[in-house]
Amino acid sequence: EAQVTQNPRYLITVTGKKLTVTCSQNMNHEYMSWYRQDPGLGLRQIYYSMNVEVTDKGDVPEGYKVSRKEKRNFPLILESPSPNQTSLYFCASGLSYNSPLHFGNGTRLTVT
Amino acid sequence: GQQLNQSPQSMFIQEGEDVSMNCTSSSIFNTWLWYKQDPGEGPVLLIALYKAGELTSNGRLTAQFGTTRKDSFLNISASIPSDVGIYFCAGHPNAVNYRKLIWGLGTSLAVNP
Numbered sequence: 267e268a269q270v271t272q273n274p275r276y277l278i279t280v281t282g283k284k285l286t287v288t289c290s291q292n293m294n295h296e297y298m299s300w301y302r303q304d305p306g307l308g309l310r311q312i313y314y315s316m317n318v319e320v321t322d323k324g325d326v327p328e329g330y331k332v333s334r335k336e337k338r339n340f341p342l343i344l345e346s347p348s349p350n351q352t353s354l355y356f357c358a359s360g361l362s363y364n365s366p367l368h369f370g371n372g373t374r375l376t377v378t
Numbered sequence: 379g380q381q382l383n384q385s386p387q388s389m390f391i392q393e394g395e396d397v398s399m400n401c402t403s404s405s406i407f408n409t410w411l412w413y414k415q416d417p418g419e420g421p422v423l424l425i426a427l428y429k430a431g432e433l434t435s436n437g438r439l440t441a442q443f444g445t446t447r448k449d450s451f452l453n454i455s456a457s458i459p460s461d462v463g464i465y466f467c468a469g470h471p472n473a474v475n476y477r478k479l480i481w482g483l484g485t486s487l488a489v490n491p
Contacts (some may be wrong), residue, residue: 270420308381308483309421309466316477356420363477364470366411369420 289357384482
């Protein structure tokens with residue numbers, strides 16, 4: 267089944283404790299992206315990747331890192347999480363930047 | 379960042395009613411996409427539009443790419459309870475940031491059985 271898989275689905279952590287949210291797609295998509303969703307703010311792009319080893323900042327990249335060493339994986343790294351990064355995070359992938367996106371089921375992160 | 383103007387922000391309707399929502403921009407777009415997000419899930423593509431004037435249906439859903447290329451609408455006919463969710467419009471602008479997918483803030487739909 268074609269899908270984007272994010273892990274974990276839920277994560278509660280404390281301020282400053284490094285964490286990684288994994289994202290994997292099995293559709294051989296070149297384009298991958300991370301979004302955060304907050305009430306009243308819609309979906310805001312954090313980082314995106316046009317292909318392996320090619321990543322770029324989205325609208326809200328501060329406090330996040332990404333890497334794209336393999337086509338299928340696009341992990342989101344929070345080196346030192348803070349409470350304002352409490353949010354619902356989505357990973358998405360597409361054939362290219364202008365193709366419809368397939369989304370994962372989300373990761374709900376709480377930073378205390 | 380840039381956002382699309384999506385309206386209405388929320389709707390509460392009776393089962394069986396038709397629904398209409400739209401998305402506008404002050405600039406021209408090359409693509410319009412409509413997504414639905416069920417509670418607790420990621421958005422799922424409903425309809426993709428690539429050409430001005432294009433009218434596309436997906437079951438009870440119909441969407442159009444406005445002829446000015448600055449707007450799009452989504453209609454849902456004969457709503458049912460499973461239509462509940464948040465509907466997002468998104469699109470690629472015809473500008474230097476053409477690679478960027480711009481999003482609306484969503485229309486939250488509630489259906490009373």
